[in-house]
Amino acid sequence: MSIQALDRPRARRGPVATVNPVAKLGAALLIAFPLVLTIDVVSALTALVLETVLFVLAGVGWREFWLRTAPVWIAAPLTALTIALYGAASGDVYVEWLFVRVSEGSLDLALATLFRILAIALPGVVLFISVDPTDLADGLAQRVRLPARFVLGALAGMRLLGLLVDDWRALALARRARGVADAGRLRRGIGMAFALFVLAIRRGTKLATAMEARGFGAPGPRTWARVSPWGAGEWWLLAAGAAISACAVTAALLTGSWNLILGPS
Structure with a gap:
């Protein structure tokens, strides 16, 4: 087996695995954009639940899924714990000791942050497991x-x-x-x-x-050895990312939990 063959990602059969890497990048950005604007449990949890469909269609085995996403599962609870202990206090205060102040507001913020990190980071990791750097470069340049x-x-x-x-x-x-x-x-x-x-x-x-x-810096239009494909699968993935974002925002607005963090203070 050649070194080039070892360097390529393992072939996967999931419908999302064969999609153009630019579409995967676009879907991940569409999902992350509304979650960056708000910190609430409803929108993040809604997006996380809907993202499981993409995870299944990505063609990633469960063992590989947990191994690749392990840093996210470790970082998210640690971040939530820090916010719970040292976040802005509001509502009832449950524990107070030196710099530690655990309150109702800090716990709500910690829970929202936990789901928010998972909902933003997991799609980016899972969707890009099957991405080949050359395919991504072709897509960025051609599309x-x-x-x-x-x-x-x-x-x-x-x-x-x-x-x-x-x-x-x-x-x-x-x-x-x-x-x-x-x-x-x-x-x-x-x-x-x-x-x-x-x-x-x-x-x-x-x-x-x-x-x-070899002429990589020559002026004028450039030709490419491989065409970056774009078809119905790419549009469907982008539509899925937009639909997940729309559902998350709608659920947060309907429940009154939408908490815009970029608004005027």
Whole structure:
């Protein structure tokens, strides 16, 4: 099996997995936009429940789902706990000790923040599990019409991130072989970081020269090796993201829990 084959994401059969990455990005932004404007339990919980349909259609196994989203499930409760302990107090105060003040208002705000983080972060993680960086770059350049120089430069940088890990491991093994890696961890880490920085600059310079020699910076319209597809599936995904946002906002307005945070104080 070639390195290129290992670098590609595993093929998935979910209807959402094969959708253009730009549509996935647009759907995630459509879902997140109204949730950024308000902090309330109803809108975030409504969006989170409706998002489960997208999670099922994404073609991600349950084990992979929990592994990939584990940082979100850890960060959301910790953030809610911080707000519950140190948030603005209002209503009945249940616990008060030094800087800690747990009140009715702080608990409501903590619960809303918990669901809000989950509703915003989970779609972005799940929808992008099956995204290939090259497909995303093709979509951004051909569909969103972003500058080709910016898109290709970002793609090249993403492709080289894995090499930094390999370079760091090679530097550590080389220093250990020379007998200079057994003491002074801080000094060794700073030296390796500087050496890695120098290697990154040299590789970036060579890559820029090679790309320019191949005409990546030439003026005029650019051709693409692969066409970024766009069809009914992409429109349906964007419509689903807009529908989730509309349902979340409607539910919050009908229950009177809509809490606009960008309004006048």
